Structure formats: C-alpha cells, structure tokens
Amino acid sequence: MLADYHVHSLGHGERTQTFENLESFVVQAIKEGINEIGFADHDWVERNPDFSIFEELREKYPQIDILVGIEVDHIIGRNEEISSYIKDQPFDYVLGGVHHLGENKWMFDMLDYIEGYRGRNIDELYLEYFKTVEDAALSGLYQILPHLDLIKIFGFRPKKPVLSLMGNLLEIIKEKSLAIEINTGGLFKPVEEIYPGIEILQACFKMGIPITIGSDAHSYKEVGRSFDAACALAYKVGYRQIATFRQRELIMHDLDQKKNSPLIKGNIA
Ligand SMILES: [Zn+2]
Ligand SMILES: [Zn+2]
Structure with a gap:
C-alpha cells in the first residue's frame, strides 16, 4: 500500500475546486502507483469543500481510493474556531500543521519573511516551534501532525540535539494516538531534507508512533514526488506499516516499497 x-x-x-483540476491529481497518483490519494487543502484556502465532486471522481476512478482531509493552520488560541469548521464535515482526517509563530503570527516557512530568523537564538526558536506543535498535539483536533520539524526549512539548525528541544512532544503524540508524517516536500526546500529528520523518525518508531506519507504537492505534477526516498527512509528506520484513515479512524496497512527505490538498490544515503 502506498498513500499520499x-x-x-x-x-x-491559484486554482478552484473543479472536477478537471482534481482529476489531474488523481490521474497523476495512479501513474505513480499510489493506492490512496488524500486531498488536504489549506484551511485558509477552502474550509467547505464540495464533497460531491470527490464522489464523482470515485465513480470514474475505482482503481484508487480517494479521501478528503484538510490541513489546518494551527494557531494557539484558536481551537474553538477550528473545531467549528472541522467537526461537522465528513473529513477522513485532519492535518494540524504549524506555519505561524508568536503573537505576530510570523510565517516562518515563507521566504518572504526569512528576515525573522535574523538575530534569533535558533535553539530558542526551535523550543518555541515545538511548544506550538505540542499545543496542536494536545488540542484533540487532529489525526496527523505533518512536517514535524518544518522549522528547519531554511537550514537554520540548533546547536543542541533536536530531540532535546522537543520536550515531551513525542510522548504526547503517542498518548494522543496521533500519527506523524514523512513529508517529501522538504527535499525541494533550501534544507533539502525530508521532514522529519532521521533522529526524530527513529524516536517515533521506537515509541510505536504511526506514520503517513505525504508529498505536500501544490501542483498535480508533485503527487507522490520522491516517495522512493520516503519509503527507503521509513524502511531504514524500521517501519513496515503506514496509517490510513477513514472518517478519522486509523487503519494500519503494510507499506509497499516503490520499485527501484534506493533501498532495493542498496544505496541508502
Ligand atoms: Zn503545511
Ligand atoms: Zn501542506
């Protein structure tokens, strides 16, 4: 099983929710050998998707499972507002992503606001970031925490080992039965590395925290991008299963490797 x-x-x-647009993503997923595609548009772009279009797609493409999720931009203090637009809609899962920090809601993952890193103590910044992710984990709103170490996006690295800056985050993730995500989008950002880094993923595996895989595709061409690397990383760490969701209930499946994956070639970096 492979799922994006x-x-x-x-x-x-930039686009609207038309059948043709969604179809281009589904067709690409099928080409990539993916068994399940999960749409998770940003909540600030679309909070009320038209679920009937996905039903039409399921009828036309029975060879792939098509799910509808949403990626919420988690901001401290907004749990009630977030709950109001996710609780009564039939989302299969909700991703709780942290993209803003602090009172002024600094968008630390946008190149336009990279100035915000200057003069900052990077270790303290990581602490603040992981505290915000912890708030997302504790909220009870989400099933999956995506790109767990997104704060590394521009290559600003802490002096201390990253795990020591995470506090009890992984324990909380485990206790709340959340999944985390192997996100290949980081390979195409300045950091050029999958989220999360291997030391975090190893710790998650040891604790029995399930994983999903996501491309963070913002265009149909990016669906399933670098899943060979994602699968190789998962395998290297020890994962043999991935989490899938139906109506926010977790179901585990065996993880397939992609053909020609670096693991099969025996050249894991
Ligand atoms: Zn995100
Ligand atoms: Zn995203």
Missing part, C-alpha cells in the same frame, strides 16, 4: 495524504489541489488558492 498531503495533496493541495488548490495550491495557495
């Missing part, structure tokens, strides 16, 4: 659970069919709002 992090697909933005609307990008950052």
Whole structure:
C-alpha cells in the first residue's frame, strides 16, 4: 500500500475546486502507483469543500481510493474556531500543521519573511516551534501532525540535539494516538531534507508512533514526488506499516516499497 495524504489541489488558492483540476491529481497518483490519494487543502484556502465532486471522481476512478482531509493552520488560541469548521464535515482526517509563530503570527516557512530568523537564538526558536506543535498535539483536533520539524526549512539548525528541544512532544503524540508524517516536500526546500529528520523518525518508531506519507504537492505534477526516498527512509528506520484513515479512524496497512527505490538498490544515503 502506498498513500499520499498531503495533496493541495488548490495550491495557495491559484486554482478552484473543479472536477478537471482534481482529476489531474488523481490521474497523476495512479501513474505513480499510489493506492490512496488524500486531498488536504489549506484551511485558509477552502474550509467547505464540495464533497460531491470527490464522489464523482470515485465513480470514474475505482482503481484508487480517494479521501478528503484538510490541513489546518494551527494557531494557539484558536481551537474553538477550528473545531467549528472541522467537526461537522465528513473529513477522513485532519492535518494540524504549524506555519505561524508568536503573537505576530510570523510565517516562518515563507521566504518572504526569512528576515525573522535574523538575530534569533535558533535553539530558542526551535523550543518555541515545538511548544506550538505540542499545543496542536494536545488540542484533540487532529489525526496527523505533518512536517514535524518544518522549522528547519531554511537550514537554520540548533546547536543542541533536536530531540532535546522537543520536550515531551513525542510522548504526547503517542498518548494522543496521533500519527506523524514523512513529508517529501522538504527535499525541494533550501534544507533539502525530508521532514522529519532521521533522529526524530527513529524516536517515533521506537515509541510505536504511526506514520503517513505525504508529498505536500501544490501542483498535480508533485503527487507522490520522491516517495522512493520516503519509503527507503521509513524502511531504514524500521517501519513496515503506514496509517490510513477513514472518517478519522486509523487503519494500519503494510507499506509497499516503490520499485527501484534506493533501498532495493542498496544505496541508502
Ligand atoms: Zn503545511
Ligand atoms: Zn501542506
């Protein structure tokens, strides 16, 4: 089983939710040998998707499972507002992503705001970031925490080992029965590394925290991107199963490797 659970069919709002647009993502997923595609558009782009279009797609493409999730931009203090638009809609899963920090809601993952890193103590910044992710984990709103170490996006690295800056985050993730995500989008950012880093993923595996895999595709061409590397990393760490979701209930499946994956070639970096 291969599933891409992090697909933005609307990008950052450049496209609309038409059958043709969604279909291009589904067709690409089938080409990539993916068994399940999960759409998870940003909540600030679309909070009320038209679920009937996905039903039409399921009828036309029975060879692939098509799920509908959403990626919420988690901001401390907004749990009630977030709950109001996710609780009564039939999302299969909700990703709780942290993209803003602090009172002024600094968008630390946007190149336009990279200035915000200057003069900051990077260890303290990581502490603040992981505290915000912890708030997402504790909220009870989400099933999956995507790109767990997104704060590394521009290559600003802490002096201390990253695990020592995470506090009890992984224990909380375990206790709340959340899944985390192997997100290949980081390979195409300045950091050029999958989220999360291997030391975090190894710790998650040891604790029995389940994983999903996501491309963070913002265009149909990016669906399933670098899943060979994602599968190789998962295998290297020890994972043999991935989590899938139906109506926010977790179901485990055996993880397939992609053909020609670096693991099969025996050249894991
Ligand atoms: Zn995100
Ligand atoms: Zn995303």
